[in-house]
Amino acid sequence: MSETSEPFGACRLSPWRAAIRRIMLQLPDNRLGKHVRSVLRRVMLAGWSGPVDIDDFCGARLRLHHADNLADKYILASGDMYDRAERAAFATCMEQLWQAGKQAVFVDLGANNGSYSLTLAGRAIAAGRPLTVIAIEPDAINRERLAFNVAATGAGPIVRIDPRAASDVRERVVMAFNPENRGGIPAVSAASGDRDAVDALPLLDLLADNGVRADMLKVDIEGRDFTVLEKFLADAAPDQRPGLIVAEAWAGERDRMRALFEGHGYAVRDISRHNLCAEKADPPS
Numbered sequence: 319m320s321e322t323s324e325p326f327g328a329c330r331l332s333p334w335r336a337a338i339r340r341i342m343l344q345l346p347d348n349r350l351g352k353h354v355r356s357v358l359r360r361v362m363l364a365g366w367s368g369p370v371d372i373d374d375f376c377g378a379r380l381r382l383h384h385a386d387n388l389a390d391k392y393i394l395a396s397g398d399m400y401d402r403a404e405r406a407a408f409a410t411c412m413e414q415l416w417q418a419g420k421q422a423v424f425v426d427l428g429a430n431n432g433s434y435s436l437t438l439a440g441r442a443i444a445a446g447r448p449l450t451v452i453a454i455e456p457d458a459i460n461r462e463r464l465a466f467n468v469a470a471t472g473a474g475p476i477v478r479i480d481p482r483a484a485s486d487v488r489e490r491v492v493m494a495f496n497p498e499n500r501g502g503i504p505a506v507s508a509a510s511g512d513r514d515a516v517d518a519l520p521l522l523d524l525l526a527d528n529g530v531r532a533d534m535l536k537v538d539i540e541g542r543d544f545t546v547l548e549k550f551l552a553d554a555a556p557d558q559r560p561g562l563i564v565a566e567a568w569a570g571e572r573d574r575m576r577a578l579f580e581g582h583g584y585a586v587r588d589i590s591r592h593n594l595c596a597e598k599a600d601p602p603s
Contacts, residue, residue, distance in 0.1 A: 377440020421448035429453035439473035456483035485518035486549035
């Protein structure tokens, strides 16, 4: 049976496990809270390896696959503390676009389980405001899980899933399997004739194919972040560059990613230990 064949709600935690999770979500987001949360998570999931359905994540309904996806594990344990600052930055930008009378466009490059896409979609649905989301996810299993979460959230009219990958050149790539974290699967160039290969395109071409200009862009593509953004920012006209970009940049990549953004006129700040936030100086108008 497929892991997405059961309807949403079929994989809820038992009452005692759900009670433990409620305690976890009330813990502070500090070192002690994280330690206690980690201990409680192991107790909560003892003997439970299957997925978990939640409907309390910022307007999104998610089926979380904690056994092989670190993002899902973190969301299950910490709720809306997961990447809170990053998602709040996008929510603020979206509100500013609406106030300026615009239909916001969010591009989720490396969409994984849809946590970013679907929290924004949930806000738009609740507010009755216009939003278009392009969720780019080339891994077949992640994409199946993403599609399930989109349907469970009722975000089908908002979220369009693109099965291709981003690159700095047009090529064919395969997704390198990572059994411990499906959210951390890098794309590598494919051998000729590889049946599992998918198309990879420069980001500007992906946007053109989808008929959108991104107002907001999240980039988390496991090692290709810099090369894809370098190509995109070099080729895109100033009015094609998003007003807000959040990109993964660990310590070894942080300085040159910061320099790339600043070289194209962005104000850059550390939004978390693994992400940079780049904003245009002029607000949406």
